[in-house]
Amino acid sequence: MTRTERGALGALTGLSLGDALGMPTQSMSPAAIHETYGRVDTLRDAIADQPIAPGMPAGSVTDDTEQALIMAGLIIEGKGHIDPKEFAKRLLAWEDDMKSRGSLDLLGPSTKLALEQVRRGADIMTTGRTGTTNGAAMRVAPVGIANRPQDTRRLANRIYESCQVTHDTVAGFQSAALVATTVSLGLEGMTVRQALHESLRLVSAMETPGAWTPKASVPARARQSIRLSEEFSDEDDFEHHLIEDCGTSVEAKRSPFLTFVCIAVFVALTVVVSAAGHAFILTVQKWATWIFGALTLLVAIYLATTVDWSSFIGNAPGSASAFLIGVGTIAAGTGIGWVNSGADMARYQKTSVKSGPLILTAAAGAGIPLVVVIGLGSVLTAGNSTIASAADPVAAVRSALPAWVSIPYLIAAFAGLLMSNNLSVYSAGLTTITLGIRIPRVYAVVVDVVVTTCGALYFTLGSDGFYGPFVTFISLLAVPLSTWAGIFLSDMIFRKRYDSDGLLNLQADSPYWYWHGVNLPAIISWLVGMVVGFLFVTAQVSKNEVWFSGPLAGSFLGRNGLAWLVSLLLGGILYAILHLLSKDSTAVGGSGND
Known part of the structure; x- marks a missing residue:
C-alpha cells in the first residue's frame, strides 16, 4: 500500500470514527x-431520548459518513468529477432507504431542505442557495x-461540484474547501498544523463561488479557532473557550452583531x-x-398558484392531540395574548361607537389577517416540513420562497409586529395607571422597551432554537x-354597565x-x-431543557395544552x-349594577 493509499484510508477511517x-x-x-455521558473518549450508545439518533448503538455512523461514501463512488464513476444531478438522485435514494429503516432525522437541515425542493421538481442548480450549515x-x-493541492483551480471546481446541490453558498463552499484542502495537503505529507495554515492560505485565495449570505467569513472564524488552540495548553480550557468564542452550531458561521442591529x-x-x-x-396604522395587507395578498396569490394542492389536501391528518395543542398555541399567541388590549382598541374610537359594532370590527380586523397568515404558514409548512422545526424560521421562510416573494412576506411580518408593538408601547402609561402606579409615560415606555429588547435577544441569540422558547x-x-x-367575563355578567367616572377615580370614594x-x-x-x-403546564424550551413540569402536566388537559382553558x-x-356568596354585592360587583 502506497503512502497516498494509506493516507486515503486514514482520512476515511478518521471521518467514520469521528462521526x-x-x-x-x-x-x-x-x-x-457532561451530565449524560461524562467525557466522551470512546464509542458510546446513544440514549433513548437523543434528539437526532435516539437509541443508536455504539459505533454507528450518521449521514456524514454515508454521504461521503456516496460521493466517493461518484468520483470513481465520474473519473474525478461529481455529477450534481446524479448526486441528488443518489441522496434521494439513500434518504428513502433510511426512511424505510425507520431513521427520519439523520439529515442535516440544509441537505434536508434541498432534497425536499428536488422532490418537488426544483432546478438542482438553485436548491443549494440557502445551505449555510456544515x-x-x-x-x-x-x-x-482525489485531488492534489497544487492544482487549486481543479480542486476548487471539484469542491464546488460536491456543494452545489445542497450548499451552494459562500459559507458552504468555504467550509467544505477548508476540509478538502487540509485532507489533500495531509496526503502530501504535511502535519496537521501545517496543513491547516496552508489550507487557510489557499482557500482565502480561491475564487469563491456560491450565493452570498450576510454571515461572517468561515476562514476568519477558523483562524480564530486556531489562535485559541495556540493560546491554551490545557485541553479543557481550550474546549471551553472554543465553545464560548466560536460556538458549535451546524451553521458554518453566525452574525450576532447583525442580529443585534436588526433588533x-x-x-x-x-x-x-x-x-x-x-x-x-x-395615520401610520391606516396606510x-x-x-402590508397588499404584500400579504401577493404571497397568498403566489402560494395559491404554485402549491401542490393535491399533495397538500392529501396529507394525512394530524392526531386529535396535535390539533388541540395547535388550537391552544394559536389561542395563547393571539386572542388570549391580546385579551387585555381592549382599552387600546376602545381609546382609538369615537365615544359614540356602540359596543356591538366595536366588538365585530375588532374581531374581524384581527381575525381576517390572522386566518390568512396562519393559512399561509400551513401551506408553506406542508410544502416544506423543515420550516416547522427550523431554529431560525425567518431564514427557513426566506429559503422556501423565491426572493421576490420572501422579501415582501418578511417585510409584511416585520411591519405587522411593529404596528402591534407601537400600540402596546404607546399604551404603557395606561397600563401603569391601571396598576395604581403614577409615573410619566416615558418611564413606562423605557421599561417596555427594555423588556422587548431582552426578550428578542434571548429568542434570537440566547436560545438554541426559536419555537421551543x-x-x-x-x-x-x-x-x-x-x-x-x-x-372579567364573569364580572360583566353581573353588571348592566360600568360607571365610567368611577373607573377613573383612584380615590377611596370610588365605587x-x-x-x-383591592378587589379581594x-x-x-x-x-x-x-x-x-x-x-x-410543562415549560420546555427544547427536548433536553425543561424549566419545570406541573404535577398534572401528564394529564389529558396538560398533554394537550389546555391549561389556559382550565384557568x-x-x-x-x-x-x-x-x-353569589357575598352578603354585600358591592364587595364584588361595585356599586349595584355599575
Whole structure:
C-alpha cells in the first residue's frame, strides 16, 4: 500500500470514527453531554431520548459518513468529477432507504431542505442557495483525497461540484474547501498544523463561488479557532473557550452583531412611532394596513398558484392531540395574548361607537389577517416540513420562497409586529395607571422597551432554537391572562354597565375602591386560577431543557395544552361563586349594577 493509499484510508477511517464518536452527542448542549455521558473518549450508545439518533448503538455512523461514501463512488464513476444531478438522485435514494429503516432525522437541515425542493421538481442548480450549515464539509473528504493541492483551480471546481446541490453558498463552499484542502495537503505529507495554515492560505485565495449570505467569513472564524488552540495548553480550557468564542452550531458561521442591529432598528422604530402621538399612529396604522395587507395578498396569490394542492389536501391528518395543542398555541399567541388590549382598541374610537359594532370590527380586523397568515404558514409548512422545526424560521421562510416573494412576506411580518408593538408601547402609561402606579409615560415606555429588547435577544441569540422558547413563553403567559379573562367575563355578567367616572377615580370614594383599593374576590380567584393552571403546564424550551413540569402536566388537559382553558373556567367560576356568596354585592360587583 502506497503512502497516498494509506493516507486515503486514514482520512476515511478518521471521518467514520469521528462521526461515530460524535453520534451520541448530536444537538446536545455541553452541560447535557457532561451530565449524560461524562467525557466522551470512546464509542458510546446513544440514549433513548437523543434528539437526532435516539437509541443508536455504539459505533454507528450518521449521514456524514454515508454521504461521503456516496460521493466517493461518484468520483470513481465520474473519473474525478461529481455529477450534481446524479448526486441528488443518489441522496434521494439513500434518504428513502433510511426512511424505510425507520431513521427520519439523520439529515442535516440544509441537505434536508434541498432534497425536499428536488422532490418537488426544483432546478438542482438553485436548491443549494440557502445551505449555510456544515453538511458539505462533513462529506467532502473524498474530494481532498482525489485531488492534489497544487492544482487549486481543479480542486476548487471539484469542491464546488460536491456543494452545489445542497450548499451552494459562500459559507458552504468555504467550509467544505477548508476540509478538502487540509485532507489533500495531509496526503502530501504535511502535519496537521501545517496543513491547516496552508489550507487557510489557499482557500482565502480561491475564487469563491456560491450565493452570498450576510454571515461572517468561515476562514476568519477558523483562524480564530486556531489562535485559541495556540493560546491554551490545557485541553479543557481550550474546549471551553472554543465553545464560548466560536460556538458549535451546524451553521458554518453566525452574525450576532447583525442580529443585534436588526433588533435595535425594530425597537427604535417602535419608539419613534409611539412617541409621535395619537394622530400619527392612526395615520401610520391606516396606510400600513393597506400596504402590508397588499404584500400579504401577493404571497397568498403566489402560494395559491404554485402549491401542490393535491399533495397538500392529501396529507394525512394530524392526531386529535396535535390539533388541540395547535388550537391552544394559536389561542395563547393571539386572542388570549391580546385579551387585555381592549382599552387600546376602545381609546382609538369615537365615544359614540356602540359596543356591538366595536366588538365585530375588532374581531374581524384581527381575525381576517390572522386566518390568512396562519393559512399561509400551513401551506408553506406542508410544502416544506423543515420550516416547522427550523431554529431560525425567518431564514427557513426566506429559503422556501423565491426572493421576490420572501422579501415582501418578511417585510409584511416585520411591519405587522411593529404596528402591534407601537400600540402596546404607546399604551404603557395606561397600563401603569391601571396598576395604581403614577409615573410619566416615558418611564413606562423605557421599561417596555427594555423588556422587548431582552426578550428578542434571548429568542434570537440566547436560545438554541426559536419555537421551543416562543411556545413556552406564550403558554406561560396564557395562564394568568386566561384567568383574568374568565374573571372579567364573569364580572360583566353581573353588571348592566360600568360607571365610567368611577373607573377613573383612584380615590377611596370610588365605587370600585373595594377593600383598600383591592378587589379581594378577584385577586383570590386570579391567584387560584393561575396556580391551578400552572399545574397543567410543562415549560420546555427544547427536548433536553425543561424549566419545570406541573404535577398534572401528564394529564389529558396538560398533554394537550389546555391549561389556559382550565384557568379561564376556574377563574370565572370561582369569581362568580364568591360574588353569589357575598352578603354585600358591592364587595364584588361595585356599586349595584355599575
